Amino acid sequence: MAAPLASPTLIDRLRDPSEKTLGVMLLAPAALLLLMIVVYPIGKLFYNSFFDMRLSGGQGSKFIGLQNYADMMKDTGFWDATLNTVIITAVTVPGALLVGLGLALLANLPFKRQWPVRLALLLPWALPLAFAGLIWAWFFHTEYGFINDVWARMGGEPRMWLLSPVSAFTAICLAIIWKASSFMALVLLAGLQMIPKSLYEAAEVDGASKWQQFTQITLPMLMPSIMVALIFRTITALQTFDIPYTMTKGGPGNATETLAMYIHKTTIDYLDVGYGSTLAVGMFVLSLLLTAVYLRHISKQDSA
Amino acid sequence: MKLKKALLAAALMVVTATVAAQNIRVFSGGASQRPDLMRKLFDEFEKKNPGSKIDMETGGATSEAQRQYLSTVLNAKDSAIDVYMIDIVNPMQYARAGWLEPLDSYLGAEAGSLMKNYLPAYASADVVDGKIVALPAFADAQFLYYRKDLFEKYGVKSPTTWDELAVGLKKILDGEKNAGMNGVATTGAAIEGAVCTFLKPYWSQGKDFNDASGRITLDKAAAQKGIEMWLSLVDRGVMQKNIGEVKPADMNNAFKAGNLVAMVNWGFAWDILQSQADSTVKGKVGVLPLPAMGGGKSATCIGGWQWAVSAFSKNKAASAKLVRFLSSPESAKFLAIEGSLLPVFPQTYSDADVLKKLPHYKDALPVVQAARGRPMSDRYGEVSDALRTTTNAMLARSVKPADGVAEIDNKLRRVMR
Numbered sequence A: 001m002a003a004p005l006a007s008p009t010l011i012d013r014l015r016d017p018s019e020k021t022l023g024v025m026l027l028a029p030a031a032l033l034l035l036m037i038v039v040y041p042i043g044k045l046f047y048n049s050f051f052d053m054r055l056s057g058g059q060g061s062k063f064i065g066l067q068n069y070a071d072m073m074k075d076t077g078f079w080d081a082t083l084n085t086v087i088i089t090a091v092t093v094p095g096a097l098l099v100g101l102g103l104a105l106l107a108n109l110p111f112k113r114q115w116p117v118r119l120a121l122l123l124p125w126a127l128p129l130a131f132a133g134l135i136w137a138w139f140f141h142t143e144y145g146f147i148n149d150v151w152a153r154m155g156g157e158p159r160m161w162l163l164s165p166v167s168a169f170t171a172i173c174l175a176i177i178w179k180a181s182s183f184m185a186l187v188l189l190a191g192l193q194m195i196p197k198s199l200y201e202a203a204e205v206d207g208a209s210k211w212q213q214f215t216q217i218t219l220p221m222l223m224p225s226i227m228v229a230l231i232f233r234t235i236t237a238l239q240t241f242d243i244p245y246t247m248t249k250g251g252p253g254n255a256t257e258t259l260a261m262y263i264h265k266t267t268i269d270y271l272d273v274g275y276g277s278t279l280a281v282g283m284f285v286l287s288l289l290l291t292a293v294y295l296r297h298i299s300k301q302d303s304a
Numbered sequence B: 001m002k003l004k005k006a007l008l009a010a011a012l013m014v015v016t017a018t019v020a021a022q023n024i025r026v027f028s029g030g031a032s033q034r035p036d037l038m039r040k041l042f043d044e045f046e047k048k049n050p051g052s053k054i055d056m057e058t059g060g061a062t063s064e065a066q067r068q069y070l071s072t073v074l075n076a077k078d079s080a081i082d083v084y085m086i087d088i089v090n091p092m093q094y095a096r097a098g099w100l101e102p103l104d105s106y107l108g109a110e111a112g113s114l115m116k117n118y119l120p121a122y123a124s125a126d127v128v129d130g131k132i133v134a135l136p137a138f139a140d141a142q143f144l145y146y147r148k149d150l151f152e153k154y155g156v157k158s159p160t161t162w163d164e165l166a167v168g169l170k171k172i173l174d175g176e177k178n179a180g181m182n183g184v185a186t187t188g189a190a191i192e193g194a195v196c197t198f199l200k201p202y203w204s205q206g207k208d209f210n211d212a213s214g215r216i217t218l219d220k221a222a223a224q225k226g227i228e229m230w231l232s233l234v235d236r237g238v239m240q241k242n243i244g245e246v247k248p249a250d251m252n253n254a255f256k257a258g259n260l261v262a263m264v265n266w267g268f269a270w271d272i273l274q275s276q277a278d279s280t281v282k283g284k285v286g287v288l289p290l291p292a293m294g295g296g297k298s299a300t301c302i303g304g305w306q307w308a309v310s311a312f313s314k315n316k317a318a319s320a321k322l323v324r325f326l327s328s329p330e331s332a333k334f335l336a337i338e339g340s341l342l343p344v345f346p347q348t349y350s351d352a353d354v355l356k357k358l359p360h361y362k363d364a365l366p367v368v369q370a371a372r373g374r375p376m377s378d379r380y381g382e383v384s385d386a387l388r389t390t391t392n393a394m395l396a397r398s399v400k401p402a403d404g405v406a407e408i409d410n411k412l413r414r415v416m417r
Helices: A010-015 A019-048 A067-074 A076-107 A115-126 A129-139 A146-153 A165-193 A197-206 A210-238 A242-247 A259-269 A273-303 B002-022 B035-048 B063-075 B091-096 B104-112 B120-126 B148-153 B162-176 B193-203 B220-235 B248-256 B269-275 B316-326 B329-339 B346-350 B352-357 B361-370 B380-395 B401-415
Strands: A051-053 A061-063 B024-027 B054-057 B083-087 B135-141 B143-147 B182-185 B260-265 B285-288 B302-309
Touching: A010 A019, A019 A051, A019 A273, A051 A067, A051 A273, A067 A273, A076 A115, A076 A165, A076 A210, A076 A259, A076 A273, A115 A165, A129 A146, A129 A165, A129 A242, A165 A210, A165 A242, A197 A210, A210 A273, A242 A259, A259 A273, A259 B063, A259 B380, B024 B316, B035 B054, B035 B316, B035 B329, B063 B083, B063 B380, B083 B316, B091 B120, B091 B302, B104 B316, B120 B135, B120 B302, B120 B361, B135 B316, B135 B329, B135 B361, B143 B148, B143 B269, B148 B162, B148 B285, B162 B182, B162 B220, B162 B260, B182 B248, B193 B220, B193 B380, B220 B380, B220 B401, B248 B260, B248 B269, B269 B285, B285 B361, B302 B316, B329 B346, B329 B352, B346 B352, B346 B361, B352 B361, B380 B401
Parallel strands: B024 B054, B024 B083, B182 B260
Antiparallel strands: A051 A061, B083 B302, B135 B302, B143 B260, B143 B285
């Protein structure tokens, strides 16, 4: 193949691409797609957050600089919702991890038949979130709920679980842990099955107890899976919407309203797109911060 | 061959769609606005106006959901929908935003006198800044539904105050000894109806929530007294403890099953209690104006729906003609008899055919005439949210009435100014 004498035209280059051009060409569709569905919407979100943009009155939008951000800092609704979100995250992420770990260890036992156990693990994960929320709302319903039925059979007074802030919060966290622990268990089960059996055999020979085996072999070997599961779970927990929305709609009052619900209310109910975008940026920053903490932790481990 | 046929069909559809620019597309609310009955009215119009064709679209089970949808469509200046059915809380917001076509020029000579025919609340809601921006479709107001048979059995007289109602209900519940039976219910879940739950006992004390320009004029002591009245019904055992969970459909179901002696609900409930197959209380239902606070006057919340022509419609004249047809005494009579949707014309309440099917309408007219409107605001979404979530929290007793009322006052002072 002879080197071109004159400088090649664009057509020539496309017809006989060098390694680099070919790379760019092959990446272009994916990059374009990402630009369209990730970069553009996020950019637009930031852009909108600087505007007074209310759809309810049809008065158009007006650039107001950082006013929305100043409002957000003074908005008790924002801080309450953020606090609720952080509490839900702080309770349900470790909760789901513990329950999920238990389930994974159970499912890893040498059952004769594996599939019923695996299926039971998969089912809650496969249910749509809103559906799971509705099921739990019925569980906790004052008049028709399963929980009150059992409670009453044990001689208790029927309680209004979803009408008091503390018990509504507890109910929501329970539902989220139930829903999320199966995902945790699936990830951890995969991790468990990667641990070589020979390690346990060697430990057995050395006379290590079961507990020692668990803390010295299982847990350290499982750490990478735990980290992955935690990162995914934390980010989804920060975005919690479906389960509280279907169980309590944020009630009683705004006691169980999460940040995602507050953003939804501001943008969709109030049609205040400008301020809603600002709140969404706030949530974006919160997720980013927490992810950064995890990523730092991982990179430290990698370099160690 | 099949492919060719499909292509031909597609081509035909494109052609009809372009011709169909003369068609009228109507958004006719959600299931509670009875699209089945509206369709019959549309068919009637098509019959009377050969060549016209009406497509209908429905959506949004609640007023909130419909408002969200329509605000999006109208913000986009979408010309696809020509006629809208809108809740009574919306004409002012939509008209000020320039989304509604003023109808005066289409109504011709009628324009000056037409609005006098309607109930005053609707005439005033649909005229914004001196222009007719919508015509009333049907009225609504909240009533006290009660079990006539049980009231008679225990010799309970028609209550005029909430206190009298509580005494009567206590007598009935003690006598019936049915653990599954509750006294009176109202909407306590955080939905639009809870706005009225907050306002009714407040208004009943002769207080106003807002002045003519829409500014908030909340009397906190009276508002607190109103909420405490609901809570006292719970304490006296005549209202269920979980009132914060109750929605209109829950009340209807409990009432139909004979588990509720009285309830505060909208006009359409009558049709549900009297006509649905699973109702065990057919013929045992009475309707009364809402009781008042002690020393106050009965006050109820007005509802109701309007027909409006979109400012972005490409077919305004025909749309206005349709709206005029839909908002007529004949249509009102049809909707009343078929769906117990309250008429917007005073004379329909004394129509012999209507009274035969709906005997309680003879008492309904004064209630509808005295019913009051919720605060009008172009930020009604926020007003409604503050009222219904806080009312819900107070009824659930997770917030004290005094604190809840102060919270409402705080929030709405910024919105309704």
